[in-house]
Amino acid sequence: MEWIMGHLQLIIVVGGAIAYWLNQRRKAKEEAEIEQSLSEPQPMMQMDDDAERTRRIQEEIRRKILERVGGSTRPVQTPPPMPETPPPLQREQPQPVVDTYTESTREEEAVAADMAMLERQQVLAEKLRELQAQRREHDRPAEVFAEKTALAMSASSTAVRGSVLADLRNPVSVRRAIVLREVLGTPVGLR
Structure with missing residues (x-):
């Protein structure tokens, strides 16, 4: 071991x-x-x-x-003749398209397109003038009403302004205005 x-x-x-x-x-x-x-x-x-x-x-x-x-042997088997294939189909070749456009026809087409565009623009300009005239007619009563309201407001505001100024000349009314401003106005913390 x-x-x-x-x-x-x-x-x-x-x-x-x-x-x-x-x-x-x-x-x-x-x-x-x-x-x-x-x-x-x-x-x-x-x-x-x-x-x-x-x-x-x-x-x-x-x-x-x-x-x-x-004296004879079995005939040698020959493969069956291949069927004749038809000649390939001849397709007619499309004749090339002759460019019949000349410079003058191209210019005529361009002029015609420009004329059509001008006519469309004239029609649209006429429609725009009509719409603007309709808007002016529609807005006239509103302008008249606004003028009347402004005159009435200015007249009443001058009357109110005169009464407020008269109230502020009185010391009791001034104290009341200050208290109302403190109570109803913006809070002191937000000023």
């Missing part, structure tokens, strides 16, 4: 070497099995080639025997 404990490193190295050797043998066996499984189809392929060659030879012998006995 002391020897094992004293030479523990040596035992580990020897055990590792044995494990490595066993692992290599296992891999070699697997490779041999793979090679053997790959090599097995070759005899099958060789057998197929042999069978094919034998079949050809037998067919050739039968053909020669038939030639000698009957």
Whole structure:
């Protein structure tokens, strides 16, 4: 037991070497099995080639025997003739469009388009003038009413202003105005 404990490193190295050797043998066996499984189809392929060659030879012998006995062989089958294809259809090529527009016709079209645009603008300008005239007629009664109201307000405001000024000349009315302002006006914190 002391020897094992004293030479523990040596035992580990020897055990590792044995494990490595066993692992290599296992891999070699697997490779041999793979090679053997790959090599097995070759005899099958060789057998197929042999069978094919034998079949050809037998067919050739039968053909020669038939030639000698009957003097004729089976006619060689020729592929059926290909049906004739009709010639490709020829399409008529469209004749190129001749540019019949000349500079003068283009200018005439441009002038006609400009004239049409001017006519439309004139019609729209006339409609705008009519609408503005209608608006002025519609707004006249309102202007008259506003003038009358302004005159009435100015007359009443001058009367009120005169009475307020008269009230402020009286000391009792001034005190009352100050109290009302404090009570009804903006709060002191917001001033």
